[in-house]
Every structure is written in C-alpha cells, then in structure tokens.
Amino acid sequence: MGNTDKFEMIANIYDTPERVQIAKVSSDAIRNYLVDAKSKQAIDFGCGTGLVGLNLIDEFKSILFLDTSANMINQIKQKVSDLQIQNADTLCFDFEADDLSNLRADYIFMAQVLLHIKDIEFVLARLFDVLNEGGHLLIVDFDKNEKVASDFVHNGFNQDELADRMTQIGYRGISSETFHTGSKIFMGQDASMFVLDARK
Template structure:
C-alpha cells in the first residue's frame, strides 16, 4: 500500500467522527473567518473548496458565497458532508469527488478557490497550485491555509500521507507570484496549541495565503 492510499483509507475511516474534534472545528472556524476578513466575498461568487473533507469550512462560508463545489478524494468524507448539506438545506453546496493530481480539470471556472490543511498531503504542490490557478476566472482569488514549517510534531510519526512538514510562507508566496497571481499576501489565521509526548506545550501557526488572478 502506498503512503497516499494509506492516507485515503485513514480519512475514510475517520470521516464519521471527524467533526467531533474540537481542534479541527477550531481550525475551520479560524480559517473561514480569515478568508472572510481577507477577501471581498459576496453571494454571487462561485467557489471551489479543494480537499474539503466533511465541509467544515464550506459550511461556515456558505451564507457568504453563491454556489460552492466541495471537492475531495475521500468518499466517506463527502458522504458526511452530503448528510450535513441536506439536513441544513444548503442546496448551493455540491459535493464532488475530484483528485486534481490525476483527474481532468472541471469544466467550471470559479471566482474563489480555497483549501484548508490539504497542501501538506500533496506530493507535487507547485503542480497542484498551477491547476488551482487554471480553474480561476480573471479576477478570481486563491486562498490557501496550512501549517507553517514545523518539525513533525503536529501529526506525529505514525500518520501516513504527510509529504510536507508545513511550508515556508515566502516560498509559497513566490510560487503563487510565479504562477501569475498578484496581490499575494499572508497572515496567521490560527495557532494550534498541542502538548508534546513529554507534556510540553507546543504552538503550531496556520497561515492563510491569498492571491488574485489578473
């Protein structure tokens, strides 16, 4: 079994209890708030969330956006989101299985593409970012939230599918600039506090980096 397939199996296995984690819920609230504060959201915006999981961020932004395509590779995560979407009457959220490392680009183009805590699970990040740029309309925004560079303490040694121990903000911003995005900016969206195996407090900042396609 490859690291990627083990990671997919893990996400599918955890889907039913994913939303029960206060840590994950806190990250989602902070990322959604940071996106809403950083970007001019409005209800005519067509949005794509890539790596949506159970849709924690999409649901929080649903009242501020138009149609949202919530995409992920984990079928069970999408099934949980589909149940939440139906229960809440969020008819403008569409769940979709989509792997932009393998699949063709969707035919739609979006005013906003956002992703939260997904990039560190992607082997070839520059290629994915290029594909996310390619589904933006002119003037559309890309918003990326993930971990600052860290030493592996956030996930620990036994979690599969971790290709990157966070990212250097400047390097990621340079990648977006190289892809032709402008108004590239970064901020700290959230800081996760966890304890080390020895009980020592650890702090893991999560950034939000945004850029606009001219």
C-alpha cells in the same frame, strides 16, 4: 490526492471538537479576505466533511465541496441534506488525475490541505487553471515547523517561499499573515497557522 486512504477510514469520526474549532478560526480568516463574494462561485478544495465551507456557505452564491475521499463527500452530502442547504454541490474528484475542463470558480479555498499534497506546484498550477480571471485562491495552512517530522505530510510552509513558488506559476497580488497559534494543533506540536491570498 494525498492520504486519501486515511481520510476514508476516519470520515465518520472526523468532526472532533478540536477540528471544529480549527475550522472556525480558519473560516474566519478566509472571510476577512472575501470581496463582493455574494455573487461568486467557490470551491472548497479538499473539503473533508465540509467544516470550513459550511461556515462560509452564506458568503457565496454557491460552493462546490470537492474531495478525493468518497466517505468524506458522503458526510458533507448528509449535512447539506440535513440543513437543507440550496447553494451547495458536492464532487468526489481526483484533482491530480481527473479532467478539469468543466470546473470553474471565482474563489477556491483550501484549509489544511496543501500539507497533504506531494507535488505542490502541480496542484497549485491546476488550481490556477480552474480560477476565473481575477479569481482568488485562499490557502490556510501551518507555518513551517521543525518539530514536526512525518513521512505523510509537509511540516508546514514558509510563507515567503510559498509566495515565490506561486508567483512563478502566475499568481499575483499575493499577501499572507499568521493568524492563529495553538497548543498541540499540528501532529501533537504547538503550531501557528497562516492565511495566504493570491489572485489570477
């Protein structure tokens, strides 16, 4: 998946105060969209060191922390062990290549992950397959930002365009909103973040 090599190198220094803060506002935004989630299974897709998912661990019956970076997964494994969390599993998994047949979830959330993925439609379609009927995909990412220029990440997303692309895949009941604006939070630029909720 996108930029795995980079994340392998920074895993043990990833949890900066800025990232912890962004994870908190992101998990709060996701929490607002959860309905009767206590009996539901979730996947934290592209979980990194688990900053977002750990904030939501008590909201679900269980969370699977999934990432392509083995070093990131090792970080979250250590946290789960240190905190003695019982309802978490981890999986190092290349979502674009590995077999999905055993993966199922009622909720999948991904925070600042989509901007790293080259083939967005392909991954969103695979996530659709993993969701149980009636399940939700929750995306937290940056609004389109013309000041950001990078060969490695998308410069954010237009919410309406993203919703249209997801509708073509089969998602329904899509709603989204901008929920946070911050200084220098996206590649050194001031930026805003949105949360999008879509159902299968």
